[in-house]
Amino acid sequence: MSATEREAAELREKSRMPDKAQLAHYYHQMLAIRRMEEALAKAYALRKFGGFLHLYIGQEAVAVGALATLKPEDYVIATYREHAHAYAKGMTAKSIIAELFGKATGCSQGLGGSMHLFDASKNFLGGYGIVGGHIPLAAGTAFASKYRGDGRVTLCFFGDGSVPQGAFHEGVALAALWRLPVVFICENNLYSMGTPLYRSLSVSDVSQKALAYGMARDRFDGEDVVRVHDRVAEAVRRARNESLPTLIEIRTYRFRGHSMSDAGLYRTKEEVEESKKRDPITFGRELLVRAKMDEKDIVAIEDKVTAEIEEAVKFADESPELAYERLAEFTYKE
Ligand SMILES: Cc1ncc(C[n+]2csc(CCOP(=O)(O)OP(=O)(O)O)c2C)c(N)n1
Numbered sequence: 001m002s003a004t005e006r007e008a009a010e011l012r013e014k015s016r017m018p019d020k021a022q023l024a025h026y027y028h029q030m031l032a033i034r035r036m037e038e039a040l041a042k043a044y045a046l047r048k049f050g051g052f053l054h055l056y057i058g059q060e061a062v063a064v065g066a067l068a069t070l071k072p073e074d075y076v077i078a079t080y081r082e083h084a085h086a087y088a089k090g091m092t093a094k095s096i097i098a099e100l101f102g103k104a105t106g107c108s109q110g111l112g113g114s115m116h117l118f119d120a121s122k123n124f125l126g127g128y129g130i131v132g133g134h135i136p137l138a139a140g141t142a143f144a145s146k147y148r149g150d151g152r153v154t155l156c157f158f159g160d161g162s163v164p165q166g167a168f169h170e171g172v173a174l175a176a177l178w179r180l181p182v183v184f185i186c187e188n189n190l191y192s193m194g195t196p197l198y199r200s201l202s203v204s205d206v207s208q209k210a211l212a213y214g215m216a217r218d219r220f221d222g223e224d225v226v227r228v229h230d231r232v233a234e235a236v237r238r239a240r241n242e243s244l245p246t247l248i249e250i251r252t253y254r255f256r257g258h259s260m261s262d263a264g265l266y267r268t269k270e271e272v273e274e275s276k277k278r279d280p281i282t283f284g285r286e287l288l289v290r291a292k293m294d295e296k297d298i299v300a301i302e303d304k305v306t307a308e309i310e311e312a313v314k315f316a317d318e319s320p321e322l323a324y325e326r327l328a329e330f331t332y333k334e
């Protein structure tokens with residue numbers, strides 16, 4: 001690259017840089033999600049709740065950057081690894097943690113748990129445990145938006161393990177055929193449980209799947225929240241203005257196991273340590289330093305996040321469980 005080219009690239013980089021307030025917002029969200037999940041892991045170890053718990057630690061820039069492109073009325077639908085998407089869609093740490101603790105103050109009154117976060121008022125439509133099963137649902141909400149002409153966009157998140165599933169192809173095929181306002185985001189963290197990508201897919205470039213359906217596609221690394229925002233914004237614009245779907249593959253990495261019971265025998269410690277060099281949160285902090293935010297202001301964000309999560313855990317701890325007599329209300333009708 002010549003000096004002039006480098007200068008031009010730097011200028012471009014600068015012009016796309018969001019202002020300090022936006023960067024601070026990203027950092028707050030990513031850090032709150034990280035601290036919330038660390039608190040959940042601790043509570044799980046203390047047996048405050050059971051069942052499945054899939055942590056998103058390492059992938060935070062994807063949910064935060066992607067959801068920052070949306071309007072409140074837009075829909076988001078995700079997998080069982082969805083605490084981050086729920087938080088970034090405006091659900092509080094209190095309602096998420098209380099839900100996992102099985103408390104009546106949780107978003108689903110404690111009846112759903114970790115894999116079934118849901119809040120219709122925020123247009124966060126779950127939380128699904130069946131791999132790939134929610135992808136046709138995303139085509140469905142996007143169809144509803146087009147039919148009603150309400151201008152809403154649906155963002156659908158799933159893992160690399162969804163891509164060989166029939167439901168993925170059914171959802172994507174219909175979205176392309178009917179030109180639906182939906183963005184499919186494959187969070188490719190290279191593993192589905194203990195199975196590496198090369199053992200489940202014949203191609204390593206997941207975005208190529210879009211070609212068969214004549215759909216727009218994109219593919220990039222997901223550790224930079226600003227990059228995620230800008231690239232997803234392009235697809236959201238295409239969905240909103242042209243009613244066209246996009247398949248995006250965002251390469252990322254989970255630092256923890258698939259769920260809480262994962263011995264991690266399918267990857268080396270070195271690989272995991274190497275991936276931590278691209279920690280989205282370290283990078284998000286670095287962006288604030290580069291934007292010349294004072295160290296004390298960055299620490300103030302960090303203190304605020306710590307207080308927010310501590311308060312949420314206390315709230316969940318002290319909340320009551322749903323009254324036993326009310327359990328049947330959600331199963332039977334008088
Ligand atoms: C239809 C179906 N098959 C198998 C499972 C068991 N299962 C749960 S998570 C998972 C791996 C999915 O991996 P991926 O889609 O890459 O998402 P990630 O966990 O990496 O976020 C599997 C096979 C399931 N929940 N649903």
Ligand SMILES: [Mg+2]
Pocket residue numbers: 159160161187188189190191192193
């Ligand atoms: Mg995966």
